[in-house]
Amino acid sequence: MSVEQPVWCHKCHLRIAPYDLQTVFRSRAYHRNCLLRLVHQQAQESQPRRALQMEKRKQPLVRSIRKDKSARIKAENTPVD
Ligand SMILES: [Zn+2]
Secondary structure, three states, X not given: OOOOOOEEOOOOOOEEOOOOOEEEEXXXXXXXXXXXXXXXXXXXXXXXXXXXXXXXXXXXXXXXXXXXXHHHXXXXXXXOO
């Protein structure tokens, strides 16, 4: 006698077979891939501006590092009295 209860995925609404990778998130069951997609979607929908800001931040940071390097090279080449 089987005691297995059928489990349905909260994202795609298909039954999660016993051999499928099942993940429980916030007391809801998902296929592992469905949960990954869900989390990815939520992250994009809730923080599109933050993601853009992070993209923008990368460039000035690299530039300031380059400035520091060239400044240091100049300082090294400048004869000290
Ligand atoms: Zn699913």
